[in-house]
Amino acid sequence: KNILVLNGPNLNLLGTREPHIYGSTTLADIEQAAISQAASSGASLSFYQTNHEGALIDRIHAARQEGVDAIVINPAAFTHSSVAVRDALLGVDIPFVELHVTNVYKREEWRRKSYFSDKAEAVICGLGPFGYKAAIEFVLDHMKERAK
Numbered sequence: 444k445n446i447l448v449l450n451g452p453n454l455n456l457l458g459t460r461e462p463h464i465y466g467s468t469t470l471a472d473i474e475q476a477a478i479s480q481a482a483s484s485g486a487s488l489s490f491y492q493t494n495h496e497g498a499l500i501d502r503i504h505a506a507r508q509e510g511v512d513a514i515v516i517n518p519a520a521f522t523h524s525s526v527a528v529r530d531a532l533l534g535v536d537i538p539f540v541e542l543h544v545t546n547v548y549k550r551e552e553w554r555r556k557s558y559f560s561d562k563a564e565a566v567i568c569g570l571g572p573f574g575y576k577a578a579i580e581f582v583l584d585h586m587k588e589r590a591k
């Protein structure tokens with residue numbers, strides 16, 4: 444399997460960003476763990492973070508050419524705003540898991556609105572950095588292969 448993990452704006456600040464909310468684990472820690480987790484199952488995993496909506500869309504488009512089987516995405520603030528990123532995921536027709544480090548239902552009311560959840564295979568929130576591990580394990584071991 445070929446897995447792509449995508450992270451939206453401000454997630455490069457994980458570990459230093461509002462640590463009372465987001466914790467002290469950095470995105471580099473999460474990336475390292477994700478790559479070795481996939482490798483130990485014989486899968487390959489690419490990890491990408493951007494603060495730019497267009498760059499995220501371009502990366503999603505490239506995933507189709509690369510034969511990516513599944514995407515794990517933390518759209519961050521784009522969760523609540525981006526029709527364009529939603530449309531990119533639907534456009535490439537690659538199944539995806541939506542992931543949030545925090546429990547978005549325990550926070551501001553407007554964080555409950557997601558442009559992704561109704562199309563996601565699964566939605567994970569509030570597990571902290573463990574959410575990435577859970578999402579990747581789900582994709583590796585439990586998500587059905589897409590008919591090609």
Ligand code: DQA
Binds near residue numbers: 454517521544554
């Ligand atoms: C987030 C939750 C979003 O509401 C927020 O804008 C983020 C991170 C999370 O991982 O908990 O940037 O996606």
